[in-house]
Amino acid sequence: MLDTEATLEIAELVAEFKPGNADLIPALHKVQHRYGYVPREAMGVVAKQLRLGEAQVYGAVTFYSELRVIPPPQTRIDWCSGPACRLKGGENVRLALESVLEIGMEENTAGDKVGLHLAQCNGTCDFAPQIWVDGKVVGPLTAADTITLARELKEKN
Numbered sequence: 001m002l003d004t005e006a007t008l009e010i011a012e013l014v015a016e017f018k019p020g021n022a023d024l025i026p027a028l029h030k031v032q033h034r035y036g037y038v039p040r041e042a043m044g045v046v047a048k049q050l051r052l053g054e055a056q057v058y059g060a061v062t063f064y065s066e067l068r069v070i071p072p073p074q075t076r077i078d079w080c081s082g083p084a085c086r087l088k089g090g091e092n093v094r095l096a097l098e099s100v101l102e103i104g105m106e107e108n109t110a111g112d113k114v115g116l117h118l119a120q121c122n123g124t125c126d127f128a129p130q131i132w133v134d135g136k137v138v139g140p141l142t143a144a145d146t147i148t149l150a151r152e153l154k155e156k157n
C-alpha cells in the first residue's frame with residue numbers, strides 16, 4: 001500500500017498528461033519507469049488525472065505485456081504455455097513450480113524474490129517442456145527437475 005506521500009508523488013509524475021485515452025499508455029509507462037511496475041494505487045491516480053475509469057486503466061495495464069502489475073522479482077521464471085511444451089508435460093512443470101514456490105502465475109514470492117509468469121512459445125521447442133530463468137532457456141524439464149530447480153532458486157534468494 002502506498003502512503004499519501006507516494007500517491008502525491010504519482011499525481012505529480014502524471015500531472016502533464018491530458019484527460020482522455022491518448023495519454024493512458026505514456027502515463028503508465030512513466031509510472032512504471034519510476035517504480036519498476038504500476039502499483040495498484042497508481043492506477044487510481046492515473047484514472048483520476050485522465051478522467052477515465054479505474055477498470056479501464058487496470059485493463060490497459062494487464063493487456064500490454066510490457067506493463068507489470070507486480071514489482072520485478074530478483075529472479076524471474078517464465079513458464080512456456082505453448083503447445084509443444086504442454087504436449088511434453090509442461091503442465092506438470094507448472095504445477096511443480098507453483099507448489100514449491102507457493103505462488104500462482106503473475107505472482108512473486110515473499111519479498112519479491114522469485115516471480116512466476118505465463119509465457120508463449122518463443123520457438124525453442126526442442127527444449128520442451130521448458131521455462132526461462134531470467135531469460136535463459138532451461139529444459140527439457142521433468143517435474144522432478146523442476147522441483148529441484150525451484151527449491152534452489154527459492155533458497156538462493
Ligand code: FES
Nearest residue numbers: 080082084085121
Ligand atoms: S511450445 Fe514451448 S517453446 Fe515452443
